[in-house]
Amino acid sequence: DGGITQSPKYLFRKEGQNVTLSCEQNLNHDAMYWYRQDPGQGLRLIYYSQIVNDFQKGDIAEGYSVSREKKESFPLTVTSAQKNPTAFYLCASSMEVIYDNEQFFGPGTRLTVL
Amino acid sequence: DAKTTQPPSMDCAEGRAANLPCNHSTISGNEYVYWYRQIHSQGPQYIIHGLKNNETNEMASLIITEDRKSSTLILPHATLRDTAVYYCIVRVLYNFNKFYFGSGTKLNVKP
Numbered sequence: 001d002g003g004i005t006q007s008p009k010y011l012f013r014k015e016g017q018n019v020t021l022s023c024e025q026n027l028n029h030d031a032m033y034w035y036r037q038d039p040g041q042g043l044r045l046i047y048y049s050q051i052v053n054d055f056q057k058g059d060i061a062e063g064y065s066v067s068r069e070k071k072e073s074f075p076l077t078v079t080s081a082q083k084n085p086t087a088f089y090l091c092a093s094s095m096e097v098i099y100d101n102e103q104f105f106g107p108g109t110r111l112t113v114l
Numbered sequence: 115d116a117k118t119t120q121p122p123s124m125d126c127a128e129g130r131a132a133n134l135p136c137n138h139s140t141i142s143g144n145e146y147v148y149w150y151r152q153i154h155s156q157g158p159q160y161i162i163h164g165l166k167n168n169e170t171n172e173m174a175s176l177i178i179t180e181d182r183k184s185s186t187l188i189l190p191h192a193t194l195r196d197t198a199v200y201y202c203i204v205r206v207l208y209n210f211n212k213f214y215f216g217s218g219t220k221l222n223v224k225p
Contacts, residue, residue, distance in 0.1 A: 004157075035215070040217075041217060042201065042215035042216045042217050042218060043158070043215035044215075045213075045214075088155070090157050090158070092157075102148065102160040102163065103158075103160070103213060104160070105157030105158045105159070106157050107156060107157050108155070108156065108157050110155070
């Protein structure tokens with residue numbers, strides 16, 4: 001089955017620790033995205049990548065880092081510099097070359113920092 | 115960036131049509147209107163999108179006003195499984211493929 005996988009579904013970390021969230025897609029999509037969602041709110045864009053080895057900051061990139069070494073993978077690291085890391089994190093992907101294309105979302109990772 | 119305005123919540127009886135409105139008065143001529151929905155604690159799911167003409171697929175219909183300043187998503191026969199938050203999004207062309215999600219409308223389908 002084609003799709004986007006995120007792991008783990010639930011993640012707990014102690015304050016001050018860095019943590020990396022996994023995102024893998026087998027849709028052969030060029031573009032990938034990371035969003036953050038807080039309770040009762042919409043999604044906010046953290047980082048996005050249009051091609052391998054390139055990525056751009058979204059609206060709330062501070063305290064986060066990403067890499068895009070492979071087309072299929074776009075891991076997100078939540079660093080200790082992120083002041084309020086507890087949230088629901090969503091990864092998405094889309095075709096780059098098709099103009100009016102849609103984004104496909106993974107199931108999300110719920111991160112809780114204790 | 116074009117912004118969207120949606121009511122925070124709506125109720126709909128099971129089996130009836132659900133009509134979800136969205137205002138996007140600052141939309142530019144080449145910007146598309148997209149609709150997604152998110153069931154609790156899951157990733158958003160694509161529903162439909164359009165530019166000027168009305169669109170229909172197996173999930174829903176999208177009605178866009180002639181001046182493109184507003185649109186309505188129609189779920190023709192709502193079921194309990196349609197209970198979700200529905201997001202109306204205007205795609206920003208000059209920031210390639212970035213989608214801006216607002217707070218959406220929580221649709222409550224009741225038996």
